Amino acid sequence: MHPSEKADLIIHPIRLRILQLLSREPLTINKLDQLMPDVAKSSLYRHIRKLLDGGFIEIAETHPVKGTPENSYRLLQAPHITVEDVQQMSKEDHLHLFSSYVAGLVQGFKTYLDSRETLDLVSDRVGFSEILFYASTDEFDALLMPIRDQLSKISQQPPQSGRRLRKLVLINHPEVEEK
Numbered sequence: 001m002h003p004s005e006k007a008d009l010i011i012h013p014i015r016l017r018i019l020q021l022l023s024r025e026p027l028t029i030n031k032l033d034q035l036m037p038d039v040a041k042s043s044l045y046r047h048i049r050k051l052l053d054g055g056f057i058e059i060a061e062t063h064p065v066k067g068t069p070e071n072s073y074r075l076l077q078a079p080h081i082t083v084e085d086v087q088q089m090s091k092e093d094h095l096h097l098f099s100s101y102v103a104g105l106v107q108g109f110k111t112y113l114d115s116r117e118t119l120d121l122v123s124d125r126v127g128f129s130e131i132l133f134y135a136s137t138d139e140f141d142a143l144l145m146p147i148r149d150q151l152s153k154i155s156q157q158p159p160q161s162g163r164r165l166r167k168l169v170l171i172n173h174p175e176v177e178e179k
Contacts, residue, residue: 001054003085004093009054010079011097013104014039015047019056019079026060026074038111048073105169125166132175140172 001009009015014036021027021035029048033041051057052073060074089097112126113119121127135143147170157163 003081003088004090004097006054006085007081007089007093007097008100009050009056010081011100011104012047013100013107014043015051016079016101016104018044018047018051019075022057022073022075023078026072028070028072030070108167124164 010019017036017039018032021032027035029041029044032044032048033039036044048057052059056075056077056079057073058076060072062069062071064070086094151168159165
């Protein structure tokens, strides 16, 4: 599979959500349908098929429900794009994938906004901003390392009272400086 096809399989907003959900536990289509009410069940079946064919998920088990076999799916490999994958993609590939990713973010934010009668973005800790700064590669890595470490720990926490499922998106790229 070409790296851009692999990335497209992962970055698609619905498939990315499925992969994120399956990273926590095996799930059936019915459970995915409950967790993703904004996605048609027929669409879930199509995306599951693509992830199965791409080797990212597998059938964990099959059990009968009212005489019909029901599959549980689990993550087979972490959705990861390697350095080699990135280097093999064209500028057009990167722009397409980034655009798809951002479109998924916009849809997710819209879903959040539509999910409530009244919003309290302050107490929900909603925000978006950007900051420009100068840093060497080593300085930038030193900034990100503690963030990565903390995110790795906190992303493994189970749901419990007082915890909300949250999304944190970090996007960075060098800024083009005027000469």
